[in-house]
Amino acid sequence: MKRRLAILPAVFTAALLAIPMPMRAADDGKLKLRTVVIDPGHGGHDPGCISRDRKTSEKSLTLDISQRLARKIATAWPDVKVIMTRSDDRYIELEQRAMTANNAGADLFISIHINSVERGTTASGYSVHCLGQSARKGNDLFSKNLDLVKRENSVILLEDDYKTKYQGFDPSDPQSYIFFSLMQNAHLEHSLLFAEDVAQAMGKGPIKKSRGVSQDPFWVLWRTAMPSVLIEVGFITNPDDLAVLRSPESRDRIADNLLKAFSTFKMRYDGTMRVETPDEPGWESETKADTAGVFYGTQVLATGRKMSLDDPFFQGNQAVSVESGRLIKYIVGTSGELEKARDNFRVLRKKYPDSFLVRVQDGRIERIN
Numbered sequence: 001m002k003r004r005l006a007i008l009p010a011v012f013t014a015a016l017l018a019i020p021m022p023m024r025a026a027d028d029g030k031l032k033l034r035t036v037v038i039d040p041g042h043g044g045h046d047p048g049c050i051s052r053d054r055k056t057s058e059k060s061l062t063l064d065i066s067q068r069l070a071r072k073i074a075t076a077w078p079d080v081k082v083i084m085t086r087s088d089d090r091y092i093e094l095e096q097r098a099m100t101a102n103n104a105g106a107d108l109f110i111s112i113h114i115n116s117v118e119r120g121t122t123a124s125g126y127s128v129h130c131l132g133q134s135a136r137k138g139n140d141l142f143s144k145n146l147d148l149v150k151r152e153n154s155v156i157l158l159e160d161d162y163k164t165k166y167q168g169f170d171p172s173d174p175q176s177y178i179f180f181s182l183m184q185n186a187h188l189e190h191s192l193l194f195a196e197d198v199a200q201a202m203g204k205g206p207i208k209k210s211r212g213v214s215q216d217p218f219w220v221l222w223r224t225a226m227p228s229v230l231i232e233v234g235f236i237t238n239p240d241d242l243a244v245l246r247s248p249e250s251r252d253r254i255a256d257n258l259l260k261a262f263s264t265f266k267m268r269y270d271g272t273m274r275v276e277t278p279d280e281p282g283w284e285s286e287t288k289a290d291t292a293g294v295f296y297g298t299q300v301l302a303t304g305r306k307m308s309l310d311d312p313f314f315q316g317n318q319a320v321s322v323e324s325g326r327l328i329k330y331i332v333g334t335s336g337e338l339e340k341a342r343d344n345f346r347v348l349r350k351k352y353p354d355s356f357l358v359r360v361q362d363g364r365i366e367r368i369n
């Protein structure tokens with residue numbers, strides 16, 4: 001276990017260096033959602049979950065729903081480039097799925113999966129996941145979805161040469177997950193917004209039961225450099241969910257729901273429509289800060305959990321935390337003068353490639369490009 005921990009920071013650093021700065025401003029300076037990557041889970045010799053009667057596999061359901069969604073987005077938004085990580089029954093490595101999105105400079109990554117449970121339980125419903133840690137109980141880094149996370153991540157064990165490629169990462173070992181929560185700084189807020197859009201749109205059914213939005217350490221989300229969510233559409237092990245998933249009409253309705261979520265997110269992202277964040281009163285309006293007035297700084301992290309300001313992640317820099325909705329944002333290199341903060345940012349971005357310059361006023365954070 002110790003050995004693994006010593007190796008992981010190297011993976012972490014390599015990952016930081018490998019990921020390009022993703023948010024590209026359009027000509028008018030506004031962010032525009034132009035490219036979406038849809039990722040049908042599993043494929044080829046990795047069937048994913050299998051129904052109890054062994055007649056239906058996750059890989060074919062995820063491909064069908066993804067293809068329907070891709071066609072719907074292409075029709076509704078002709079200017080949006082839609083890329084699939086696979087469009088037939090083939091095995092694609094997790095790392096490759098994330099790299100497809102990164103290399104395309106995608107603005108949104110949607111990974112589609114189907115859930116399952118052991119025999120003897122009848123869990124049902126859909127859930128939406130962003131990167132992070134959903135819970136922390138003592139030394140148990142996360143609890144609620146650990147089985148699911150381990151299972152989805154364990155597909156790397158099917159890859160050739162996975163030991164070299166994933167450098168000691170062991171999907172069954174909670175210690176391996178420690179660094180996951182520190183990524184996706186720039187994208188977590190948008191990821192959570194899209195996740196809420198998905199959760200709300202999916203509520204229309206045919207699978208209506210929501211298991212909520214949570215943050216969990218999925219490898220494929222960790223390696224993407226854009227807002228990313230993973231959707232577990234329903235349970236292949238639940239008879240009602242399975243009946244829905246086996247029906248082409250129902251799969252089409254699910255794809256319709258996902259298109260609706262995509263459209264809502266895109267309009268908000270592009271700034272073409274003002275959309276209130278669902279189920280999040282006070283998302284931006286009730287922010288509070290440790291410091292009042294105006295200051296500038298480098299946002300290095302956004303996360304769902306509270307961190308100690310002495311955490312090694314801050315590398316000795318004095319950090320300020322600002323609560324914003326369900327996220328806590330951490331800002332270092334702060335100054336009352338923009339130019340000074342910009343100088344600090346030039347140094348800090350070498351250590352935190354995912355960071356960006358922000359203006360903070362009365363607890364409201366605004367990104368400065």
Ligand SMILES: [Zn+2]
Pocket residue numbers: 041042048049058113114152
């Ligand atoms: Zn899966």
